[in-house]
Amino acid sequence: MAPELLLDSNIRLWVVLPIVFITFLVGVIRHYVSILLQSDKKLTLEQVSDSQVLIRSRILRENGKYIPKQSFLMRKFYFNNQEDGFLKNTKRKVVPPSPMTDPSMLTDMMKGNVTNVLPMILIGGWINWTFSGFVTTKVPFPLTLRFKPMLQQGIELLSLDASWVSSASWYFLNVFGLRSMYSLILGQDNGADQSRIMQEQMSGAAIAMPADTNKAFKAEWEALELTDHQWALEGVEEELMSRELDLDGMFSKELPTGIF
Amino acid sequence: MLYESMSFLYYLNPEKYKLRKWREDNHRNSEQIVDVGEELINEHASKLGDDIWIIYEQVMIAALDCSRDDLAWTCLQELKKQFPGSQRVKRLAGMRLEALEKYEDASKQYDSILQDDPTNTAARKRKISILKAQGKSAEAIRELNEYLEQFVGDQEAWHELSELYINEHDYGKAAFCLEELMMTNPHNHLYCEQYAEVKYTQGGLENLELSRKYFAQALKLNNGNMRALFGLYMSASHIAASPKVNATVKKANVKYAAWATNQINRAYQLAGRGTKENKCSVKAVEEMLESMQITMS
Numbered sequence: 001m002a003p004e005l006l007l008d009s010n011i012r013l014w015v016v017l018p019i020v021f022i023t024f025l026v027g028v029i030r031h032y033v034s035i036l037l038q039s040d041k042k043l044t045l046e047q048v049s050d051s052q053v054l055i056r057s058r059i060l061r062e063n064g065k066y067i068p069k070q071s072f073l074m075r076k077f078y079f080n081n082q083e084d085g086f087l088k089n090t091k092r093k094v095v096p097p098s099p100m101t102d103p104s105m106l107t108d109m110m111k112g113n114v115t116n117v118l119p120m121i122l123i124g125g126w127i128n129w130t131f132s133g134f135v136t137t138k139v140p141f142p143l144t145l146r147f148k149p150m151l152q153q154g155i156e157l158l159s160l161d162a163s164w165v166s167s168a169s170w171y172f173l174n175v176f177g178l179r180s181m182y183s184l185i186l187g188q189d190n191g192a193d194q195s196r197i198m199q200e201q202m203s204g205a206a207i208a209m210p211a212d213t214n215k216a217f218k219a220e221w222e223a224l225e226l227t228d229h230q231w232a233l234e235g236v237e238e239e240l241m242s243r244e245l246d247l248d249g250m251f252s253k254e255l256p257t258g259i260f
Numbered sequence: 261m262l263y264e265s266m267s268f269l270y271y272l273n274p275e276k277y278k279l280r281k282w283r284e285d286n287h288r289n290s291e292q293i294v295d296v297g298e299e300l301i302n303e304h305a306s307k308l309g310d311d312i313w314i315i316y317e318q319v320m321i322a323a324l325d326c327s328r329d330d331l332a333w334t335c336l337q338e339l340k341k342q343f344p345g346s347q348r349v350k351r352l353a354g355m356r357l358e359a360l361e362k363y364e365d366a367s368k369q370y371d372s373i374l375q376d377d378p379t380n381t382a383a384r385k386r387k388i389s390i391l392k393a394q395g396k397s398a399e400a401i402r403e404l405n406e407y408l409e410q411f412v413g414d415q416e417a418w419h420e421l422s423e424l425y426i427n428e429h430d431y432g433k434a435a436f437c438l439e440e441l442m443m444t445n446p447h448n449h450l451y452c453e454q455y456a457e458v459k460y461t462q463g464g465l466e467n468l469e470l471s472r473k474y475f476a477q478a479l480k481l482n483n484g485n486m487r488a489l490f491g492l493y494m495s496a497s498h499i500a501a502s503p504k505v506n507a508t509v510k511k512a513n514v515k516y517a518a519w520a521t522n523q524i525n526r527a528y529q530l531a532g533r534g535t536k537e538n539k540c541s542v543k544a545v546e547e548m549l550e551s552m553q554i555t556m557s
Contacts, residue, residue, distance in 0.1 A: 044379070045410065048411070049412075052414075053412055056413060056440075063442075063444070066442050067439040067442055067443055068439075068470055233473045236476045237473070239480065241519045244523070245483045245484075245489075246484075247484060247530050
């Protein structure tokens with residue numbers, strides 16, 4: 001619909017590529033800075049123990065059908081018994097760690113903000129100021145006019161197709177796009193991975209609440225009360241013997257030699 | 261992505277890639293590790309970069325297995341220089357003392373680690389292995405039980421405990437440990453098979469039925485598990501031969517045993533195809549099965 005614009009090839013050389021380099025280098029620097037600023041999380045023995053108990057109870061609920069009924073009931077009794085069931089009777093001292101009172105969480109939050117959000121804003125703003133006044137690239141899919149003020153920051157043309165975007169949006173595109181490059185160069189758990197950090201911030205609020213051990217225990221107790229034992233091995237012989245065993249590939253000429 | 265980067269490493273330095281693979285798969289091929297690792301350390305130390313530290317650790321543990329105290333000592337010294345206050349290095353020092361049978365000193369070493377960090381599982385497990393090495397199985401069992409009360413999720417520990425109980429012939433408790441393992445690893449046919457064997461050893465009609473079911477489950481998970489196939493045959497035959505069962509159960513078990521026999525014969529046929537000894541071994545299996553077979557009325 002819109003006529004094809006021919007961009008100056010200097011834009012490619014002096015805008016597109018530098019923005020990619022800048023984004024990448026900033027990401028690498030963020031990774032190393034986050035390593036330097038890492039603080040050790042000290043967990044108490046009780047916390048570790050409780051989290052493992054909760055995992056065990058969950059596994060019992062999910063995979064209890066693989067063990068005999070008697071064993072399942074024995075474990076369910078251990079957890080849920082009225083008088084001395086573990087989940088029913090263990091009370092932990094609850095200290096809710098709100099961000100204001102718990103100093104370590106506060107510093108963690110600040111560090112997270114400083115290393116991730118702040119550079120992004122600063123550099124985004126700088127790029128916007130430096131590389132303003134021209135379109136940088138075109139996104140391959142058509143966009144509505146609503147996106148114009150967001151993606152075409154410095155350009156005041158009403159008739160310009162919204163697919164043509166400015167350098168600031170190219171920068172943001174890079175921030176998310178270079179994630180896979182980071183995992184190739186820096187290895188899996190790298191600190192430059194912004195979107196992963198944002199995901200963690202959102203889910204971290206739901207998971208890492210150590211004060212809620214009591215609530216977690218209560219929730220597990222209820223869930224376990226409701227679980228029934230459906231033995232997965234009821235008809236296993238019939239299923240097995242309905243056809244011949246698949247012995248292909250078992251006996252090849254070369255046996256693997258012992259390794260010790 | 262990871263596979264590509266690993267194969268890229270292979271061309272750079274195949275020994276390093278081999279060591280890494282062994283490390284990740286938890287192989288205990290200590291002689292090979294010592295050979296490859298020693299060469300790497302002595303000749304290519306500069307090319308390894310930061311990987312050298314984890315290679316030192318891996319080679320040191322392998323050297324302790326092979327009684328290469330000199331090599332273990334060099335690795336330990338390098339690690340101590342690089343990571344002076346590290347608990348991981350302290351644990352390695354403790355392991356070296358264990359290898360020299362200086363159990364008191366090793367125990368003190370681990371206690372000092374635990375003082376700094378009570379949640380350190382490695383040190384606790386080493387202390388239990390000291391007890392096992394000294395032959396004090398009752399104490400080892402007790403300590404391991406206490407450990408498991410704190411760390412219920414440690415599968416390695418559950419497996420170790422089941423082994424200790426089997427050695428003490430306490431099959432009921434061994435079965436409990438194996439149940440934990442079966443729940444956390446429902447698709448592992450080896451745990452099913454081991455559980456079935458324990459139940460079979462316990463004996464009694466109910467346990468035999470359970471063992472037959474779990475042998476069948478192991479076979480279902482892995483059709484090639486010959487041990488489970490034999491186990492299925494044995495447990496089915498035993499149930500069929502027992503005087504306490506009624507006719508339907510007997511008939512069903514005879515059917516199971518017959519099916520198992522078929523599969524065993526098939527497997528031996530397949531195994532020996534093309535070799536001269538084939539006829540002898542197949543005949544031997546048939547005779548063995550016939551001699552074990554209890555005639556049904």
